[in-house]
Amino acid sequence: MPAPSAMPAVSPSSSTSQRVLWPGFVLASLGAVAFSGKAIIVKLAYRHGVDAVTLIMLRMLFALPLFVALALWAGLGKPALTRRDWRVIFGLGFSGYYLASFLDFAGLAYISASFERLILYLNPTLVLLLSWLLFKRRVTGRQLLALAISYAGVLLVFGQELHLQGPDVLLGAALVFGSALSYACYLLFSGEEVQRLGSLRLTGLASSVSCLLCIGQFFILRPAASAFAVAPEVLWLSVLNATACTFAPVLMVMMAIERLGASLAAQTGMIGPMSTLLMGVLVLGEPFTPWVAAGTVLVLCGVWLLAKWR
Numbered sequence: 001m002p003a004p005s006a007m008p009a010v011s012p013s014s015s016t017s018q019r020v021l022w023p024g025f026v027l028a029s030l031g032a033v034a035f036s037g038k039a040i041i042v043k044l045a046y047r048h049g050v051d052a053v054t055l056i057m058l059r060m061l062f063a064l065p066l067f068v069a070l071a072l073w074a075g076l077g078k079p080a081l082t083r084r085d086w087r088v089i090f091g092l093g094f095s096g097y098y099l100a101s102f103l104d105f106a107g108l109a110y111i112s113a114s115f116e117r118l119i120l121y122l123n124p125t126l127v128l129l130l131s132w133l134l135f136k137r138r139v140t141g142r143q144l145l146a147l148a149i150s151y152a153g154v155l156l157v158f159g160q161e162l163h164l165q166g167p168d169v170l171l172g173a174a175l176v177f178g179s180a181l182s183y184a185c186y187l188l189f190s191g192e193e194v195q196r197l198g199s200l201r202l203t204g205l206a207s208s209v210s211c212l213l214c215i216g217q218f219f220i221l222r223p224a225a226s227a228f229a230v231a232p233e234v235l236w237l238s239v240l241n242a243t244a245c246t247f248a249p250v251l252m253v254m255m256a257i258e259r260l261g262a263s264l265a266a267q268t269g270m271i272g273p274m275s276t277l278l279m280g281v282l283v284l285g286e287p288f289t290p291w292v293a294a295g296t297v298l299v300l301c302g303v304w305l306l307a308k309w310r
Contacts, residue, residue, distance in 0.1 A: 021260060023259060024256045028253065030249075031256060032270075033271065035253075037245045037275075038246065040279045040284060041245060042113075044283070045237045046109060050231070050234045053221050053222060054218060055234070056105045057214050057217070058230070059214075059242050060101075060214040061211070061242075063246050064215070069204075070201075074204055078198070085193070085196070089206055093208070093209025094209070095186045097206055099178075100183040100186070102214065103178045104176055111172035111176065112161060112280060112284075114277045114286060115157050116172075117273045118154055119154060119176045119180055120176065120183075122151070122180050123183060126181055130184055142305070146305035147302065150298065150299050150301075150302025151302075153295040153300075156294055157291065160292060160295070161173070190202065190206075207250070273300060274296065274300075
């Protein structure tokens with residue numbers, strides 16, 4: 001580190017601002033990597049013969065107390081929820097966490113973790129397209145170019161997956177794309193409620209609703225006696241998924257947004273697909289080919305350009 005006299009002159013406020021940003025970057029990076037680990041854990045659990053309905057129930061069962069505690073803590077001293085609030089929370093919990101999570105888990109049975117993360121990373125592009133379709137918001141030519149670059153990357157990896165894993169990839173990609181679309185709807189319609197309730201309180205409440213829906217779905221579709229009739233490894237992986245890859249990254253990303261702002265936190269989250277790709281190769285033994293590398297670069301470039309040109 002250079003001596004103080006050799007350092008560029010900055011104002012005290014600028015220097016302080018730069019130092020304050022570091023915790024935000026660390027939190028955003030750790031949150032992105034932790035979120036990415038979810039796909040790896042799901043793929044590992046599938047090796048023990050568990051199905052998507054049971055696996056997502058276990059994840060949400062272990063996460064439910066944490067999200068309930070978050071909702072209660074974030075709601076201390078806040079006004080009571082109205083009937084309208086509860087209706088909106090149920091709708092957001094259904095689309096943003098229950099449906100998105102279930103489709104994602106189901107899709108991971110057919111595609112690689114790396115490809116899944118690339119599809120989910122299309123969320124900003126889907127929000128833009130939904131805004132144009134539903135609210136007639138203007139889309140510029142440069143934004144369309146960014147969209148084209150991102151989807152070209154996904155199509156490139158899709159072709160590689162189809163070649164390696166067969167026609168089931170189409171079903172898996174459709175399920176995960178449905179997950180991304182469902183979560184994009186959550187992002188699009190949650191803005192007003194975030195302002196009313198706060199991000200942490202809304203996340204805790206909507207996630208709690210999702211947990212209850214996933215648990216209820218299991219008891220409708222599966223016999224109750226089979227809830228814990230799984231390999232011990234599945235239980236431990238589900239606990240890890242619920243804590244380290246679900247609850248903890250939610251808090252880290254929210255704290256990062258408070259320190260960096262949503263735009264900068266989102267750009268830092270671009271390491272997510274790269275970390276999934278790396279963990280997929282090292283932990284799952286997934287193939288790393290030039291096609292996967294090129295597709296990943298295209299998706300990341302497209303999302304980065306979309307953030308820059310919005």
